[in-house]
Structures are given as structure tokens and as C-alpha cells.
Amino acid sequence: MAAARHSTLDFKLGAKADGETILKGLWSIFQEQGMTESVHNWQDHGYLATYINKNGSFRLPPIIRAGAIDRYWPTADGRLVEYDIDEVVYDEDSPYQNIKILHSKQFGNILILSGDVNMAESDLAYTQAIMGSGKEDYSGKDMLILGGGDGGILCEIVKLKPKMVTMVEIDQMVIDGCKKYMRKTCGNVLDNLKGDCYQVLIEDCIPVLKRYAKEGREFDYVINDLTAVPISTSPEEDSTWEFLRLILDLSMKVPKQDGKYFTQGNWVSLTEALSLYEEQLGHLYCPVEFSKEIVCVPSYLELWVFYTVWKKAKP
Amino acid sequence: MAAARHSTLDFKLGAKADGETILKGLWSIFQEQGMTESVHNWQDHGYLATYINKNGSFRLPPIIRAGAIDRYWPTADGRLVEYDIDEVVYDEDSPYQNIKILHSKQFGNILILSGDVNMAESDLAYTQAIMGSGKEDYSGKDMLILGGGDGGILCEIVKLKPKMVTMVEIDQMVIDGCKKYMRKTCGNVLDNLKGDCYQVLIEDCIPVLKRYAKEGREFDYVINDLTAVPISTSPEEDSTWEFLRLILDLSMKVPKQDGKYFTQGNWVSLTEALSLYEEQLGHLYCPVEFSKEIVCVPSYLELWVFYTVWKKAKP
Numbered sequence: 001m002a003a004a005r006h007s008t009l010d011f012k013l014g015a016k017a018d019g020e021t022i023l024k025g026l027w028s029i030f031q032e033q034g035m036t037e038s039v040h041n042w043q044d045h046g047y048l049a050t051y052i053n054k055n056g057s058f059r060l061p062p063i064i065r066a067g068a069i070d071r072y073w074p075t076a077d078g079r080l081v082e083y084d085i086d087e088v089v090y091d092e093d094s095p096y097q098n099i100k101i102l103h104s105k106q107f108g109n110i111l112i113l114s115g116d117v118n119m120a121e122s123d124l125a126y127t128q129a130i131m132g133s134g135k136e137d138y139s140g141k142d143m144l145i146l147g148g149g150d151g152g153i154l155c156e157i158v159k160l161k162p163k164m165v166t167m168v169e170i171d172q173m174v175i176d177g178c179k180k181y182m183r184k185t186c187g188n189v190l191d192n193l194k195g196d197c198y199q200v201l202i203e204d205c206i207p208v209l210k211r212y213a214k215e216g217r218e219f220d221y222v223i224n225d226l227t228a229v230p231i232s233t234s235p236e237e238d239s240t241w242e243f244l245r246l247i248l249d250l251s252m253k254v255p256k257q258d259g260k261y262f263t264q265g266n267w268v269s270l271t272e273a274l275s276l277y278e279e280q281l282g283h284l285y286c287p288v289e290f291s292k293e294i295v296c297v298p299s300y301l302e303l304w305v306f307y308t309v310w311k312k313a314k315p
Numbered sequence: 316m317a318a319a320r321h322s323t324l325d326f327k328l329g330a331k332a333d334g335e336t337i338l339k340g341l342w343s344i345f346q347e348q349g350m351t352e353s354v355h356n357w358q359d360h361g362y363l364a365t366y367i368n369k370n371g372s373f374r375l376p377p378i379i380r381a382g383a384i385d386r387y388w389p390t391a392d393g394r395l396v397e398y399d400i401d402e403v404v405y406d407e408d409s410p411y412q413n414i415k416i417l418h419s420k421q422f423g424n425i426l427i428l429s430g431d432v433n434m435a436e437s438d439l440a441y442t443q444a445i446m447g448s449g450k451e452d453y454s455g456k457d458m459l460i461l462g463g464g465d466g467g468i469l470c471e472i473v474k475l476k477p478k479m480v481t482m483v484e485i486d487q488m489v490i491d492g493c494k495k496y497m498r499k500t501c502g503n504v505l506d507n508l509k510g511d512c513y514q515v516l517i518e519d520c521i522p523v524l525k526r527y528a529k530e531g532r533e534f535d536y537v538i539n540d541l542t543a544v545p546i547s548t549s550p551e552e553d554s555t556w557e558f559l560r561l562i563l564d565l566s567m568k569v570p571k572q573d574g575k576y577f578t579q580g581n582w583v584s585l586t587e588a589l590s591l592y593e594e595q596l597g598h599l600y601c602p603v604e605f606s607k608e609i610v611c612v613p614s615y616l617e618l619w620v621f622y623t624v625w626k627k628a629k630p
Binding site: 071077079080081105106107122125267268269296301302 | 386392394396397398399420421422437440582584616
């Protein structure tokens, strides 16, 4: 066990000074440092302020703030975690979001959208979970992927010989970055927007979903791989929750009666958010049932919940 | 993308003061904060020192140093990671090590030995990996577990109806803590040191291994679940590496000719340490072959390497 550590930072003032003012100003910094301070009044010789850091605080690695490469990407619940980032591979602003691809020694390239870790090259577990964890038979099936710009799902699904996969991604620049720098995730599937059994539409998925619902277009599987707070070109709803319900509702209009809908949920301990989400599932245009699975996605550094949703069988 | 943030901390000194001395003393703190400072000399009115923090540094959650519950357990390569710890369940010093069991909302109880995260209740993946990832048939077999005081391996193996499992754990207090607080990991298998098909010896495994080797005792499987830097009652070797090779050498004396040895290695990116370890495998009393697997153990927050070692088939 690390011995208690003790470190002092002494500074002497050359003349009498307003120690109280100095202390007040410094307090917030020292509080964060976990330092206790004591001020000794040397009468007219000035003030000696001593700040003591103890109990192994220096055991902690220093935070490298304002460094050239940002290694810190807090978790869904705001915990501080440091990644082994050694290179900024891609950093662009699209009309919709900031797109970074950073290299981690252990996770490979990581896609970070507007500060949220989305997907790393190590994260096949995410793709497998959102595809139903190996329990589905995709051959000869019609599929819709919402979002998915990193190409991970598309890449795995085309291997399984589907009939047709339609992927609707709003941000061309995510595709541009990932087809170049996330090839362990997407392979060559993003090199063309059309393939034998797939097509990628660069569009906002809301109008597309409405169109499909209107046309009566149906899919065997719908996979929601949108960002946690989805982007919209024309936000119709007042709140994120209403928007999520709109997407859910529209998404449940296009699976066949015996079709399935897969989506990622949230961090396993955000129980309130998960409950709210499950509540939304009870308010869709048709009654549905759902199951969930807790999955360890390597680069997330926190356990994640994935949902499978399907229409309740008609009596 | 987060807008650049700007925060100033101003403090005025009531009279002329030795600004340079103050600055020197404060520099190390502000450097860690990533603050730039400028000092304005107001001539005889004193010094105004301004410290500016910018570029989203306040985006980072504050480090809660010297808090009641330590949430920070750095990784193998010294990265700062914050766990969602909300309770100290167990904290004792045994004659060999400090034993903490801390509760994490998502990982359940976590066993931390002398500051190293060893095992959490969420980490079945560790146990499965060190048991050969489902590829082995343990029924009717003789097995030796070195260490394993959290009971995870023993618990999973007795379900598979082995002939006899011998577990050699040096620290009774690890067993005491885990049988009480890690029951999702060990079930009830640590409630007694003897069962139908197992026995737990509270001993240093080195003399036990030497005894078994001398007696010609052989096992189908040997699983090394010792701590990364193993404890010994009488260190015979000068360095940790020599000690690790001693354990490896002794461990390879007790499997049958077609037996297997499983162990955890290290963090996937500690390539030098892993190479050194593999080099040790080439210097044992008999020639061996090995394979390795990279596994995501949920509570580790870093990818881990597991080894399978077996004796080279005789010509």
C-alpha cells in the first residue's frame, strides 16, 4: 500500500500582503488539489502560507491539461478517464458535428463525434450486440440501418448475404473519415455508396422513414445506429425525448409484423434514462415488446445496454 | 464542439509584494492546471496577477482528491481512470497485502489488492479466458489453481464436474473478504475449504509446487491466478522476472505431457513486458509452445492478454 505522501508548497511574501484575499482567490484551485492550508501570521514580517497535499494524492498521474493531444474523454456519467491516445488522425467539422478520429494504442482508431466516443476499431462487440448477438439469420433479408456512418454494421451484414441493406446516414464527412481511417471497422464497404446488396443514402433519416412508412415499405430488420442525441435537419420536437420517441415511432412503422428493431440504449447505470426510454416504448403507435442485454464494448470503458424491440403478436 | 472556455482567477495584493516569489511557488500548480499567467505591474499599487484557463479545460470533471472514497485506480500503464465507486465494502491489511473490496455501480464489488484492480463481480470474461475460453473439457480431470483467492475459477470449474481441484492460496484474508463480498464471483465455493471435488490449501504455492514436482504429482490443467507481481514468503530470486520464471518453470513440471497451463499476461500494449514474458517461456526446463488471446475484462478498462502454454510434443 502506498505510504502516506506529504508535500508542501511554501511561498513567502516579501512584505505584508492581504493574505485573506490571496487565499480566497486560490481556494478553488487548492480545493481541487485536495490541499489543506494554514496561514501563519508572522506579525509584521508578513504571511507564510503553507499548502499541504497528503495521503498519496501524488500517486495519481497528473492531468495533462491543454496538451496537444486530448486523452480525456469523460464517460456518460461524467467520470474522468484517460485514453492511451498517441495521434490525432482526423479532426474536421461537418455541417452537423465535430468529427475526430484519434488513435489509441490498444483500441486502434476511435471515432469521436462531438466529444462522444462512438466506435473504435476494437469494438466488434458493439456491432455484434446491435445485430442481435448472433441470434439472427440475415441471409436473403431486407434491412434498414439508421445512421451507421462508421460502416461497422454494414460491413458485417453484407458478409451474411442479405437481400438488400439500405443505410441512411446524414453526414457524408463521417463516411469520408471512416472509410479512410476506420478500415478495421468498415473494411471496403464505404468505398462505394452502392454495392451488390446495399445502398447508402446521404440523407436525414426522418423524412426517409416517413416516406417509407407512407409507401408501405417494410423491412425484416431495422437497426438504429444514430448518435445518442440524434441529429436532425429540422427538429420538429421540443425536446430530445420527444425526438427520440418520434424516431422510435417511425422506426416501428417500417418493420414487418414479425420484424425486429435493434438499438443501443445507454450506460447500464443510467437507470433513470433507461426507464424513460423504456417508457417511450410503451407509447408508440403499436404495442411492442422488448428485451435488453448488457454488453462490454472495449473502448467505452463502461457497460452498455442494447435493446431488441418487436411488435406484439396480433391476437 | 464545446466552445473555448475562458475563466480568470484574479487576486489583488493589498500592498507591494514579491510577485516573482509568489509566481514561482504557484507555477507548478498552475502548470498542471494548464493555465497561462500574466503579471501586471501596477507600479506602486501592487501586482495584479491573472491566471487564465482556456480551451475547454473546465470540460473535464474535477479530480476529487483526498475524498472519502478513492475512485481513481490507474491502469497498468499509468493512465488516470475514475471508477463509479460508491462504497468501501472491505479494507484490511493482511500479512501479505492490502485488500480492498469497493462497490462500483456498474461492475459490482471489485477486489483491489495493493492498489491493483484484480477482479470484479462483472468479470466472468476473465474467468472464462483463464479457463481456456470454453475450449476445454474439465469433467473428470485433475486441476491445480495457483492463487485464485477470489474463488472465481474454482466456482466455475466445480460446475464442470472435475475429478479433483486443488487451489493453493497464500492469503486467508482474501478468501475471507471474497466469500463474504464477492459472491457473484465465487458463489458458495469458499464457504468451506473442502468440497466433494476440491480442496483449498492456505499456503505459499512455491513449496507446494516443489513438493508436487518431487512427488511426481501430475495435473491435466494448471491455472496461474496469482497476482501480477506474485507474493512469496521467502523470495529466492533477485528480481521479479526471475521469480516469475521460477513459478513458470515449477508450473510446467506438474502438468501431464499433454496437460495445459493457463495464465493472464498483461495489458495488451505493454509489448516489452509481454515479449520478456514470452522470452521466459523459451527458457524453461522443457520446451513449450504457447498461444495468446486478447480479452476485454469489463472492470479493467484496458485490454488484457491471456496465455495458454503446453509442452512441446516429444518426437
